[in-house]
Amino acid sequence: MGEKIDVLVIGAGPAGSIAAAMIHKHGYSVRVVEREKFPRFVIGESLLPRCMEVLEEVGLLEVIKTQNFQKKFGAKFMKGDKVSDFQFSDQFSKGWTWTWQVQRAEFDLALISEVQRIGVHVDFETTITDIEFFDDESSISTAQVKDGSVEKISARFVVDASGYGRVIPRLLKLEKASHLDPRKSIFAHVKDVHRDLYEEPSRIIAVLYAPGVWTWIIPLSDGITSLGFVGSFDFFDKIEGDQTQKFKACIAGNAYLKNRFGDAPLVFEPRKLEAWSATTDKFYGNGFVLTGNVTEFLDPIFSSGVMFATVSSHLASKLVVQKLRGEPVDWDNDYTNFIRHGVDTFRTFVMAWYDGTLEKIFFSKNPDLMVKKQICSVLAGYVWDQDNPFVRAHEKALRGLARLIDFQENNRG
Numbered sequence: 001m002g003e004k005i006d007v008l009v010i011g012a013g014p015a016g017s018i019a020a021a022m023i024h025k026h027g028y029s030v031r032v033v034e035r036e037k038f039p040r041f042v043i044g045e046s047l048l049p050r051c052m053e054v055l056e057e058v059g060l061l062e063v064i065k066t067q068n069f070q071k072k073f074g075a076k077f078m079k080g081d082k083v084s085d086f087q088f089s090d091q092f093s094k095g096w097t098w099t100w101q102v103q104r105a106e107f108d109l110a111l112i113s114e115v116q117r118i119g120v121h122v123d124f125e126t127t128i129t130d131i132e133f134f135d136d137e138s139s140i141s142t143a144q145v146k147d148g149s150v151e152k153i154s155a156r157f158v159v160d161a162s163g164y165g166r167v168i169p170r171l172l173k174l175e176k177a178s179h180l181d182p183r184k185s186i187f188a189h190v191k192d193v194h195r196d197l198y199e200e201p202s203r204i205i206a207v208l209y210a211p212g213v214w215t216w217i218i219p220l221s222d223g224i225t226s227l228g229f230v231g232s233f234d235f236f237d238k239i240e241g242d243q244t245q246k247f248k249a250c251i252a253g254n255a256y257l258k259n260r261f262g263d264a265p266l267v268f269e270p271r272k273l274e275a276w277s278a279t280t281d282k283f284y285g286n287g288f289v290l291t292g293n294v295t296e297f298l299d300p301i302f303s304s305g306v307m308f309a310t311v312s313s314h315l316a317s318k319l320v321v322q323k324l325r326g327e328p329v330d331w332d333n334d335y336t337n338f339i340r341h342g343v344d345t346f347r348t349f350v351m352a353w354y355d356g357t358l359e360k361i362f363f364s365k366n367p368d369l370m371v372k373k374q375i376c377s378v379l380a381g382y383v384w385d386q387d388n389p390f391v392r393a394h395e396k397a398l399r400g401l402a403r404l405i406d407f408q409e410n411n412r413g
């Protein structure tokens with residue numbers, strides 16, 4: 001076993017990179033252990049403006065700026081020929097007005113490479129298989145290297161940023177079922193050969209495909225577009241054929257998608273992901289904190305995954321630094337409750353998307369401009385701005401607005 005390090009970070013995705021950069025910046029020794037060889041594919045290409053603040057604060061923004069990713073200025077929803085368009089420049093909360101649509105393999109590689117450049121040791125192709133925690137909060141982790149060898153890593157604290165790996169919740173049995181219905185996605189990257197024939201060809205679009213079913217269109221900077229369908233298991237089961245046939249049938253089932261992507265060559269055969277919503281009992285414990293997807297992942301509809309990964313990791317690592325300095329940390333109030341508030345706001349929006357409430361709001365005639373700005377700020381990831389009624393009282397605000405729209409439409413002359 002080598003020398004005891006201050007912090008072991010599990011996973012080199014956005015959450016892991018943010019934690020490592022932040023803790024290293026404060027002079028503590030950090031080691032990142034990552035199961036895969038980078039670059040590696042991961043889904044989640046659309047970012048939210050709220051990520052930008054974190055990237056800037058931990059010193060990782062400049063390196064991403066050099067990557068020439070596709071800029072993203074808003075969120076656009078489509079249902080048939082109806083469009084609901086949100087521009088981040090026209091939002092209620094103060095904050096960033098743009099972000100990016102990124103090739104995640106390159107984005108994640110750029111982040112972790114910068115983390116290595118500033119001096120953090122990163123082991124790729126190494127899997128954390130076990131952790132023993134001690135009363136003084138230190139731990140010994142078992143790391144299995146690809147060649148079969150095993151190393152023991154002694155650390156004062158562990159940040160679990162292992163995403164779908166959910167290392168500590170699995171080891172300590174902290175996993176809890178999500179409140180959201182299980183859903184499935186079939187997606188691929190396609191050559192967007194007709195992109196330039198369309199208005200605003202590089203805009204991200206969420207297409208309302210059928211009740212409870214939607215499509216993401218995320219144009220990337222290299223002419224490739226990420227295209228994915230999300231719906232219930234039942235929706236996909238009813239479509240005949242294998243995964244590729246189902247994907248193609250979905251494209252053929254919508255006029256816009258058929259015109260734009262009907263003959264689009266696939267960059268890779270369609271893949272599937274399913275039942276991704278997950279949460280845990282606790283976001284921290286004796287000697288560890290969970291960040292990013294490990295804490296909770298809701299749904300892809302509002303592209304909130306990387307935003308929560310970066311914000312939670314940034315906050316958690318600030319508190320880890322506080323702890324390493326010997327200062328008291330109120331994990332419940334300063335971490336769990338804070339992150340949960342943001343997650344709860346998005347959960348309300350996710351549920352309202354699938355039960356049709358948001359459809360009513362997004363495509364209503366003559367929307368109130370202030371309300372639109374407030375909703376836009378949620379869509380930009382500013383879900384901690386208590387001045388915004390769609391954050392402060394998210395559920396009440398959305399239900400009330402839907403009732404008002406019903407009333408106005410029923411009484412239109």
Ligand SMILES: Cc1cc2nc3c(=O)[nH]c(=O)nc-3n(C[C@H](O)[C@H](O)[C@H](O)COP(=O)(O)OP(=O)(O)OC[C@H]3O[C@@H](n4cnc5c(N)ncnc54)[C@H](O)[C@@H]3O)c2cc1C
Pocket residue numbers: 010011012013014015016033034035036042043044045046047048126127128129161162163164165166167185273276291292293294297299300303304305306307309
């Ligand atoms: C269908 C779908 C579409 C999505 N679309 C979007 C989107 O458009 N925008 C968005 O923001 N989010 C999206 N997401 C969510 C997004 O994928 C995640 O939220 C994001 O990747 C979380 O980042 P992370 O750093 O927490 O985890 P990850 O990016 O998953 O990184 C975790 C890392 O930990 C490593 N690891 C796992 N286990 C171990 C172990 N035992 N030892 C060592 N290393 C380990 C993994 O190899 C991985 O590299 C989508 C999710 C789904 C399911």
